[in-house]
Amino acid sequence: MADLASRITKPSDAPAADAAPAAPAATATAADSTAAEKPIDDGANSVGLVQSTYDVEVKLSDLQADKDSPLYSGVSSFEELGLPKEINDGLLAMNFKKPSKIQERALPLMISDPPTNMIAQSQSGTGKTAAFVLTVLSRVDFSKPQQPQALLLAPSRELARQIQGVIQTIGQFCQNLVVEAAIPGSISRETGVRASIVVGTPGTVMDLIKRRQFDVSQLKVLVIDEADNMLDQQGMGDQCVRVKGLLPKTVQILLFSATFPDKVMNFARKYAGNANEIKLRHQELTVKGISQMYMDCPDETKKYDVLCSLYGLMTIGSSVIFVRTRDSATEIQRRMEADGHKVSALHGAHEGQNRDALLDDFRSGRSKVLITTNVLARGIDVSSVSMVINYDIPMKGFGDKEPDFETYLHRIGRTGRFGRVGVSISFVYDHKSFEALSKIADHYQIDLVQLSPDDWDATEKKVQEVIKSSRARPDYAPNALGN
Numbered sequence: 001m002a003d004l005a006s007r008i009t010k011p012s013d014a015p016a017a018d019a020a021p022a023a024p025a026a027t028a029t030a031a032d033s034t035a036a037e038k039p040i041d042d043g044a045n046s047v048g049l050v051q052s053t054y055d056v057e058v059k060l061s062d063l064q065a066d067k068d069s070p071l072y073s074g075v076s077s078f079e080e081l082g083l084p085k086e087i088n089d090g091l092l093a094m095n096f097k098k099p100s101k102i103q104e105r106a107l108p109l110m111i112s113d114p115p116t117n118m119i120a121q122s123q124s125g126t127g128k129t130a131a132f133v134l135t136v137l138s139r140v141d142f143s144k145p146q147q148p149q150a151l152l153l154a155p156s157r158e159l160a161r162q163i164q165g166v167i168q169t170i171g172q173f174c175q176n177l178v179v180e181a182a183i184p185g186s187i188s189r190e191t192g193v194r195a196s197i198v199v200g201t202p203g204t205v206m207d208l209i210k211r212r213q214f215d216v217s218q219l220k221v222l223v224i225d226e227a228d229n230m231l232d233q234q235g236m237g238d239q240c241v242r243v244k245g246l247l248p249k250t251v252q253i254l255l256f257s258a259t260f261p262d263k264v265m266n267f268a269r270k271y272a273g274n275a276n277e278i279k280l281r282h283q284e285l286t287v288k289g290i291s292q293m294y295m296d297c298p299d300e301t302k303k304y305d306v307l308c309s310l311y312g313l314m315t316i317g318s319s320v321i322f323v324r325t326r327d328s329a330t331e332i333q334r335r336m337e338a339d340g341h342k343v344s345a346l347h348g349a350h351e352g353q354n355r356d357a358l359l360d361d362f363r364s365g366r367s368k369v370l371i372t373t374n375v376l377a378r379g380i381d382v383s384s385v386s387m388v389i390n391y392d393i394p395m396k397g398f399g400d401k402e403p404d405f406e407t408y409l410h411r412i413g414r415t416g417r418f419g420r421v422g423v424s425i426s427f428v429y430d431h432k433s434f435e436a437l438s439k440i441a442d443h444y445q446i447d448l449v450q451l452s453p454d455d456w457d458a459t460e461k462k463v464q465e466v467i468k469s470s471r472a473r474p475d476y477a478p479n480a481l482g483n
């Protein structure tokens with residue numbers, strides 16, 4: 001307990017009012033309905049950490065000029081990286097003016113010949129997707145639009161569809177670009193894969209290759225997004241190993257994630273031999289634009305009441321509520337709706353097209369509060385998300401002994417994207433949850449701001465300060481999916 005208490009930010013610890021808001025800081029597959037869900041093929045005492053008064057004045061371009069920011073770029077434009085004109089035109093259409101740090105550092109290494117493998121780490125929301133998408137687009141021969149040349153693997157159907165959208169948008173000026181999603185139900189059994197770029201989940205991709213509906217003989221690039229999760233031996237590691245075993249030996253392998261725990265890193269190095277590596281130091285992992293807070297709930301049953309009290313704040317922007325199981329997602333949705341709140345719930349028990357529709361509604365703002373499981377913890381990019389709630393602290397496994405450090409970071413990373421600011425609120429209610437959050441705070445060396453359910457005025461003030469400044473950021477580039 002004392003650990004977390006010692007990490008509560010006191011007013012005197014808060015950053016000076018002229019500090020930049022989003023400079024870098026110290027910096028889970030199908031389960032039964034009651035088990036913790038992971039994505040798989042089918043998942044105060046302080047003033048606010050970020051002050052609205054200065055946030056509105058700080059522009060994305062300022063952040064991209066700050067050497068310490070993960071959005072920093074040493075070059076003044078993408079053109080300096082030597083990408084083909086039609087790709088630069090796509091970036092311009094997206095209003096991407098300058099590369100971020102990971103884009104500037106990784107791209108030249110990835111697009112050069114002979115192709116070299118890459119293991120790349122960068123904080124959540126810093127543009128990893130465009131980094132590997134640009135590499136893929138620069139390697140594809142568009143005169144063979146139906147010949148698979150690049151394969152991208154992601155841990156959930158939602159992330160695979162999102163990446164497909166980014167490729168289509170950045171590649172909108174590439175003649176004959178054909179991108180298909182290899183997710184359950186998407187590829188016709190009669191035709192099989194007929195695209196130069198395929199984005200899929202490992203199980204479906206494996207099935208298509210085995211049924212000879214996906215010709216992998218001319219694949220040049222394999223990208224694994226969320227690679228630490230995908231290569232984890234407890235999860236999809238086996239499938240990823242089998243997929244790689246079926247590809248040409250010359251394939252260039254690109255592994256990307258915001259987190260690479262040591263034990264997975266060792267395996268990643270074997271998976272992508274002789275790779276260039278771009279790694280972050282431990283204390284660089286979290287994103288400073290995210291104000292991390294926690295709510296000390298009186299007991300487990302009161303967590304629900306506290307959640308409902310936060311509803312007004314959740315709907316200033318958009319919010320994601322992470323819970324441990326599919327059952328609790330459904331149950332909380334039922335109760336909140338019965339209490340008059342408009343919320344939706346998305347998890348792995350839902351049928352694929354229903355999941356797609358739910359996420360599309362959330363992206364477009366038709367729904368503003370989404371209850372979900374770890375299935376959406378990673379990669380999902382919805383720029384309007386200003387609040388993330390950890391209703392349940394992420395834990396490693398069924399024994400519930402250790403917190404899941406990586407999942408915590410990915411969950412809160414659904415807000416604070418590319419220089420924006422956002423709030424995460426983690427609920428604690430007993431010794432175990434308190435201790436788990438303490439360990440997370442220690443692990444990332446972060447100061448968590450305490451919120452009290454007994455002082456709503458103070459809570460509202462702290463949260464609103466951040467969220468309102470988030471909405472005010474003036475020059476955020478709209479992304480591929482119309483966020």
Ligand SMILES: Nc1ncnc2c1ncn2[C@@H]1O[C@H](COP(=O)(O)OP(=O)(O)OP(=O)(O)O)[C@@H](O)[C@H]1O
Binds near residue numbers: 123127130413418
């Ligand atoms: N150079 C750029 N200029 C402006 N916006 C950018 C640039 N690169 C990426 N973005 C935008 O930043 C947002 C976050 O990018 P992206 O989804 O690639 O993050 P990520 O690093 O993959 O995060 P995660 O670790 O959560 O998967 C997206 O909305 C994207 O459109």
